[in-house]
Amino acid sequence: MDINRFLFEILPYLAEGIPVTMELTLLSFALGLALGAILAAARVFGSKPLSVVARSYIEFFRGTPLLVQIFFIYFGLPAIGIKLDAFAASIIAIGLNSASYQAEILRSAIKSIPEEQYLSAESLGMTTVQTYRFIIFPQAIRVATPALVNEFVALIKYTSLASIIGVAELFRRTEYMVSYTFMPEIYLLSAVIYLAICLPTSQFSKMLESRYAIPGYRRALV
């Protein structure tokens, strides 16, 4: 491979896709977190019908392919008058999909806090709202953090599906370069770039975990 061409033509072209990939990831993750929190709340605190609605949503989005969801939102919604550009459609599709996973992460984190913690808070005269605010949520968010970061890393990779409807993110640019140069080794380069984004994210997660870990928790498990 011509090193100059590689350094000054191919790499910069691919690199321009990195911010787009990151925007897709951040925005769809944020949408997923907000909606996921609502869905989790509906399942944990909601009435029976509300909980069933949330559950159905989660099962639907987890049980159908993300690619189908992206196509449906980009090509299907215009039929009912909702026209979105490819970038927005990708964020919404990936966000709606991620919400179902994030909802389950949050719900199981809340459920993992032992009954004794509620009892203890109750015995001290805390109201239900105080119990969740001061006792349950702060512990649940620590339980959820590793799984949420995991979901974030997964999204970095899932955003490559947005290339199919034409969003000029990292993988779209990779494909373009491959067909332009006939150099399939560019796929490898693309993979290395994804890895270079994902690895530090996982590292950041580990840092976050140890920063907010409950002191003595690991020892108590042994």
Added chain:
Amino acid sequence: MSGELLRISGLRAGYGRIEVLRGIDLRVERGEKIVILGPSGSGKSTLLKCIPYLVRPWSGEIHIDGLQVSPEPNTLRRIRASTGFVFQQYNLFPHMTILRNVALPLELNKEMPRREAEKSALSVLNMLGLGELAGKYPLELSGGQQQRAAIARALAVDPKLLLLDEPTSALDPELRYEVVETLYQVAKQGRSMLIVTHELDFAEAAADRVVFMDEGLIVEEGDAREVLGHPRKERTERFLRRLRSRLNSFPPSN
């Protein structure tokens, strides 16, 4: 100060369809320390939990300092703010320092500003010899230290009645000692206490009265030394004999 602090009458409670308490009547005078004894499954722990409605009774009445316990939220908060509860498994909040554990109820219940609550919490911790652990987190401490911190947390709100549910049962023998010492210290301060425990030495030395329960009923109650030394009921006598022989024998080797 004297007079009636707690009155329980006709208390029935259970889980699902299983009736655990089958009609309990009990009076506690102000300043009285009462030890509740009984085999496991006799309903001691349920009785204790019914008082601040941590377990909702099926029927019967509970009055604390003239106020009838009811599920009405304001009443319930007042009742819980005036009773301290110590659990067998300590149940401290693991994500907060010991100081925050003790101060938080003061901030929420007594609407104390944070600084004042922490000052007050620290003085309770110091009183129980835990001042140096204020900045530690519960899971960094031994079981005995955690239980003493839990006692501090229950005491911090200055409860009229302290309820302790087998505070030493989850601990190794050498850790039990420090908790029992703390119990003696608290008992000496004249606070009303209702303690479920198998610590017979403590019962003998510190309790005013002993209540013996079996199968959801109070079988016998009376002056601590009377009940422990000369139980009137055969069931009480058998229970005490078994408890003492277990305490004095070596653990079975395996």
